[in-house]
Amino acid sequence: MTDEPLLEVENLRVRFETSRGVTEAVRGVSFQVGRERVGIVGESGSGKSMTGRSILRLIRPPGVATADRLMFSGIDLQALSERRMRAMRGRRIAMVMQDPKYSLNPVMRIGSQLVEALKVHERISKSKARERALQMLADVQIRDPERVLSAYPHELSGGMGQRVMIAMMLIPSPDLLIADEPTSALDVTVQLEVLRILDGLVKDRGMGLIFISHDLRLVSTFCDRVLVMYLGKIVEEIDASRLQDAEHPYTRGLLECLPAIGGSHEPLKVLKRDEAWA
Amino acid sequence: ALAETPADTLVIANTIDDLKVLDPAESFEFSGGDVINNLYDKLIELDPKTLKMGPGLAKSWDVSEDGKTFTFKIDTSRKFASGNPVRAEDVVWSLQRVVKLDKTPSFILTQFGLTKDNVEDTVKKVDDETVSITVDRPYAPSFLYNALTADVASIVDEKLAMENASGDDMGNEWLKTHSAGAGPYTLRAWKPNESVIMEANENYPTVPAMKRVFVRHVPEPATQRLLLERGDIDIARNLTPEDIQAVENNDKLKVEDSPRGRIYYISGNQKMKELATPGVMQAIKYLIDYDGIANSFLKGQVVVNQQFLPIGFLGAIDDKPFKLDVEKAKKMLADAGYPDGFEVELLVRNAQDRLAVAQSVQNTLGQAGIKVNIKPATGSEVLSIYRARKAELTLEVWGPDYPDPNTNASVFAENPDNSDAAQLTGNLSWRNAYAAEATTKMAEDAVVEKDTDKRAKMYEEMQRIGNEKSPFVLMFQYQEQDGMQKNVEGFSTGGAVSSAFYKAVTKTTE
């Protein structure tokens, strides 16, 4: 592990200009990611996904992303040609999309989609690629990889789809993985399995992980560092272990409004939003 | 100009979608006539050029003293296209067949008193070379001879036909789509709505110059013109006046006009109160822009003819008593009790030229206050309405069935029984509830008048009476304008009395 951060983001902005007005989804976000687990939390619409996507330069029109600085292990991502950027995607930076149900090509077999992820980056024989795909599926704890390889996405359960998605993004061994709510569609039991896989990768391969979620409890237990977003801005950056000491009232509010087993049955605390936070 | 037509093949563009059967005992359409006329010979044939009667399969003929028995000497040297010789039996069989099958055109023979029951006795083989026909009244011989030049009297190869007969249809089913004649051509192929291909009959006495005749169905006049201009066809038979003009101005092409027998008319149903009022139909006769129409959109396609006989027929006269005169017509209408006109429906077939005439008529009748509503309908619908005596004004066309004046007189000027029950559905006077009191007797007498001149006079008289009394507004006689390549000679449309002849056609190659 080097000291140099894997990813540096400075003053990232994402704007949507539509006929009904301008939306600023991300408003000047700066952070760094090393070979660690960085969590991004925030309520729905706070700009978490847009932040993740703009790193991969995948904001579609009418959205526009700009940043003062967007460096990935010494490469200026903004300066890359579309072709070179493509080589970065998947190979160096990958992203697990929010919902596996919509993120796998429904008419392509899982196998082809996995092999494709390899073949666009490496010259590799079909049988070799297949082997790697099988191995990858086994790595994400899929019991019957052969069968899954020849299945279509709709034949998989949500949990399997999510793991396939993770396998597909990990197969070219990226240096940085952006995981956008990788567990929100899963049952609590499956959720933990998936997290264990990701955890292993960071530990064993030294991969950097950006973990996007709105579940503060989960992030606090899983990540090293947490970025708290509110209305497109980072309101607080804090070590996960120190989350209980968070200062920002928004972060505190988020923590306190959760019911807990065995907690009191008084009305829950509710978050009082302050215009000044925005 | 992708290819010139072969030198020994005559290629004709025509609309032949009305062609449905080629059995001469059944066929009754114009296109059918054009084919059958060339596939079959009759006892008496018309000369393609002069359209005068001459020997056909009969060398000569004669009539008995009492005027009721006609005898025909058969030319036994002739052969059918199949190679079978032409025998008296064939002649007898063919004529009896028409009567027995009793298809639509059979009336041309049965009007002479031949019936299913008596035809074995009335049409007889006398000896191997002679056939006799006995009729019920002493008809004018010209009447019978003319009738025998009609397609229905074609002589069919009995042997060939009976080989292909099914049940007791006397070969009718097979003959619908095959030929068994002794005419200059035989049928090679007929694809409905596409083409007819005929080949020269090698057994014909004078084998035609054109070894093949190819009639191609081309519904669009503009297309026909293009084909003609490009040299893809030799003759185009359905050109519009505008196309004709272009063809005339093209020095590779020429136009030949020939009058045809079809008559354009409007009739007024006498069951309708207004139309039956004396003077009203006469007024309408003054409300047609005869010259305007004949000189504009039907230019060259028709000539004005205000009589029920087409020019070329025995007894035809060239009187044109009517012309567009709105003032006069208004006065006549006022006298008849309709100073402000009335409203009437004009039934018309859904064809472009007829709709154009209808619109012009609508326009001119409108000027005298008669509000015309055009009711277009398909041919068979027009016919159903018309036959049921339910039409008001009808714009129709009548074509003679055989080259004798009786063919038209019997429908325009004769109505033996004007009652609904009579169901004389084939008779135009009956369809219009016109009793034709003044002329019915004359028409009946004329068919037995032996003196041809006297007979002609009788028809002239009938037409003049019709001008005054009949509810028929006779307007035009068709004229066919054929565009053709300059090198085509000898093509005859058959004029007013017959169908097309191909046997005399030649193409000179330069």
Place this chain on the structure above:
Amino acid sequence: MSGPQSAGNAKIAVSDLSVTFTQGRRPVRAVKGVSFSVKPLESFGLVGESGSGKSTVLRAICGLAPVSGGEIRIDGAAMAEPRDKAFARRVQMVFQDPYGSLHPRHTIDRVLSEPLAIHRFSDREDRIVQALKDVGLDARFRFRLPHQLSGGQRQRVAIARALIVEPEILLLDEPTSALDASIQAEVLNLLTRLREERNLTFVMVSHDLAVIDHMCERLLVMRGGEAVEALERSALADHAVSSDYTRTLLTASEGYVR
């Protein structure tokens, strides 16, 4: 396991309920012989992972699922098939997905006035205003379309719609699972308050044990269409559960353990 309980004073008594869907030609047994009963004014919870048949139980109560066995009684009486208007007056449901349970082309006003029209209420205008106030929505939302509202606001509308016909029983199908934690708290508080004010009986479904624990006095754990065990709330806090499955759920809800 909860056996069939005496339906004596139960508000809702579900006994041996089975529901079988047909998917294509295959029968899908979504609920297999589930029994429970809910006392008047009680709040009863159903927990279990996705697909365990929680929603189906609620839908079966409402007559929206093909019941293939067992029976459902409310106040000791069987219900009309199909459910009639009288049923609608007594039992109402709030759906899981606030984005899917409001007609995208109906304004809030229409959403709220329709049940009033169906049940021929008189003072509709006042009731709508009151209903909005009850769920803490500003009157200016009244003529908006659902897409102009946030998820929490929509869920409030859905609750208002359910309460506007003054039912006795409210069936809640994961009313907050689609919402952020901060908004979840508001909605849960709202529900608690309304239950007290209106004397309602709740049946609430959730996959989140913490939420159930917060809201309900008793709960039933479900898995694969079957009832695993029925618990008092206190049992959860004490981890006094008998089945392994419930225990797994309990640990999982504490977050990730390295």
Place this chain on the structure above:
Amino acid sequence: MSVSQGAHDPASAEEEAAIAGTGLLPRIAGRFGKTLFSLFVTLFGLLLVTFAIARLVPLDPALAVVGPRATQAQYEAARKEMGLDQPIPVQFVNYLSDVVRGDFGRSNLTSRPVIDDVRDAFPATLELATLATLLGVLLGVPAGVVSAVNQGRWPDHVLRVVGLLGYSMPVFWLGLIALLIFYGQLGWVGGPGQLDVSYELSYELDVTAYTGSILIDSALSGAWDVFANALTHIALPVFVLGYFSLAYISRMTRSFMLEQLGQEYVTAARVKGVPEGRVIWVHALGNAMVPLITVIALSYAALLEGSVLTETVFAWPGLGLYITQALFAADLNAVLGGTVVIGVAFIVLNLLSDLLYTVVDPRAR
């Protein structure tokens, strides 16, 4: 605002248990059997409706046969022979039982069995429709894709206007004008009809009618001059119809592609680093193909049935023209027979597109 994806997939548990499921073939067979049944029902309905219309129409087939001069007795005789004197239900039963035996009766327009007429006319229509659809697909799909990819920019505008023009042009008018220009003025293509008249003769003489399609038969017989000539004739009607079908297909492709390009899996493919070309032409188009197959099949079916106007303008002896003429001539057997054939073609195409659909879309199996 779209209805949001529910947080849970209600079917997942069940599906997990049945990943592989039954094989593809038995499922298709099952589907086929079901479809076959509905085919018969539809056909029966089609016959019933056609028959009802045929009897409703104030056209009198008997009158059409006997012609204007017939006497009432001849007319009655013809009616009797054609079975028109019987009660209508009896007529329908008779007709049905004939049809079941493959007998569509005789056309009184051509005096031939309707089956023979249709056998002659159908290949001409089929040739035209097939080539036109091919043209429409080969040009329309790429045009639609390019248009969608460039939504709102000039290539989109240009392609859309070109497409919409094709969709707005009366075919009969376009046909006339094209004929005037390309045949009349420029002489680049053959005129109306399937062949030059001179070649028509050699077609009669040299070409064996294997299939009834001039192009195929002349190629099989090695009569390449006839083949070439037939091509020059079919070019213009194919262009006219093909333009129409192109317009339709490109418009639908565009809309399906727009839908697909907005999907998450497209972004996912980009995330993997898949080249843009492959994202568009393989991933997005592969999915757009699913609804597109139905669209193409329907447009093909529409061409099979609906080229009446084109056939009129180009004197193309196809089925549409045949039925129209039959209708005008009160030739009801021909109308019924032709309609049934087109109906069957439509149903068969629907069936095929259904089958293809299951091949292309795994979810439909």
Place this chain on the structure above:
Amino acid sequence: MTHSERSGGLKAWLTSDTPASRFQARAINIWFAWRDLLRNPLAVIGIVIIAALILMAVFAPLIATDPPNRQDLAARLLAPGVDGHLLGTDELGRDIWSRIVYGSRVTLQVVALVALTAPIFGLVVGTVAGTLGGWTDRVLMRITDIFLAFPRLILALAFVAALGPGIVNAIFAIALTAWPPYARVARAETLTVRRADYIAAARLQGAGTLRIITGHIMPMCLSSVIIRVTLDMAGIILTAAGLGFLGLGAQPPLAEWGAMISTGRQYLLSHWWVATMPGLAILIVSLGFNLLGDSLRDVLDPRGGQK
């Protein structure tokens, strides 16, 4: 906030995100769709063409230079521009421009009547079939299939033949053949919404089937149907023209564009304008509808990816 609409005038009223009445809510929606539409150059062209068509039909007597049916056999087939005949004269010497102007009335009438009847019928059939399911669905869809399998123009021809030619019958025939696709669209849409929670919610509220179909399902199908209608307008115009071309549509002397082409085609080689002018008229008008329909889809269709 609450009072801003009063001070800001109409524009503010239309763009407010807190409508104060049902009417305003609807107006705001339409206003935004309208604005999106106007942003699209192709749509604007379409709107202009359709507006021109409507104006032409309404003010025909003012715009036409001649009565549409005045014949003058002496001045037949005049070229455009000659003797003040803007687009020339036809075979009976009638002014083509004036006939085209009056013909717009026929076209508009056809479009309006078909657009009002067929989609509504299709909508009812489709939503009823989709909502009720089971046998009702099977029977209705089978009937729809039969009509769909029927060659469309031929069905129209047959109906016209049965009812007699004429513009009203042609409209009726077109409507009769046009409904099945709407039924299918509506049914497909119904199937996607009928399981939606909001339908279940309405049921739970005690709403009857009729109320659910008319109040909840139909509004959801409406936009796909409306889009299809606009797209189909051109097809309707062309079908009507095709019937006219075959002589079964509007009857003479009524000026109808398709019939005008039909009569003009025999003069095509020598007097091109007679058939070409009405052809252009059809082309322009159906292009107008197509442009509008196509853009409307981009604006309204939730699948279009906007909004």
